[in-house]
Amino acid sequence: MSGTDRRAQVLAIAAKEFAEHGLHGASTEAIARAAGITQAYVFRIFGTKKALFLELVQAAFARVSDGMRDAGEGKTGLDALSAMGAQYFDLLADRTGLLLQLQGFAACGDPEVRDVVRSCFARMWDTAEDGTGLEPVTVKTFLAFGMLLNTGAAMDVEQVEADWAEGVRTWIRPELFAHITTEANR
Template identity: 65%
Template sequence: MATVSKKMTADERRAQILAVAAEEFALGGLHGTSTETIARRAEITQAYVFRLFGSKKALFIQVVQRAFEQLTGAMREAAGDRTGLEALSAMGLTYDSLLGDRTALLLQLQGFAAASEPEVRDAVRDSFARMWGTVADTTGLEPVTVKSFLAFGMLLNNSAALELRDVDEPWALGVRTRIQPGLFTHITSETNQ
């Protein structure tokens, strides 16, 4: 007896396209990925992709924004009710664990790489601003500490993208040095209460 495939709802189809597009854009970026490839993998027409998302750039922006939102939301959730360095530490542990999601990691980097496109630049800038705001508002720490935390995160992004865990060289070992509790204590003026 033949199996009958369930027809996807519009929301399910949209989610499927976003998932496929995320994988493709993570590897090929905005200019190296075709909507034809995305449509073929999703088993739909290219016209349907354009009908749902308008343009390849709009689809790219949406998947990059989702990658940033996933990371920002996970850090917010990790902090919970904590503030200060305690919240920052929880956010850092979560951030480090999320670097294993290669698709989300590469989407962030592809977003930065495509920032020569004004619409992409604006969307990535807004996503980064929300990430900054989440860290700053949740922790209550001053800008130099937030800046140091996010700068360290960008180094971790590059380390993960380059798969430095597989490189047995002194410089790679240095880059992979784990964040130790208290790393940001010397930067912040926060006092223990």
């Protein structure tokens, strides 16, 4: 197997391990065993466990930011926001990527992780704000709704039959965001 293929294989295996167990609970030994390599080889490729985790967290956030940017391309305002929201909703099906983002947030007690996650979140914010041209309070509400979708997907609310779960699953029409403005927020 080429070095590039081996790296991709380890990333795929490690993504599942970190998504399920987080930075501190994930085992590089388990990752190595699943890849059929030594733990030392994992460290040779990525340097440290944290570096491997951070690469995966950054990639998970980048998929979201890139997907939102691509979806909103050529649109502005609520049209862009609606396209970004639809794309984001589709990305929730990537449970591993979703859980990697949440594990990134959970590991923010580590200053290095916190800096990386802040940078990733800033990019997502900038993508939404620059891509729509909407006010910060509207972007904030959009991203807050996205975080609710994240937590709902992490809890697999699609499988829950309860009023609260139905509330989490409720689709928000893009027109609602037209009413969330700085002026309305005073």
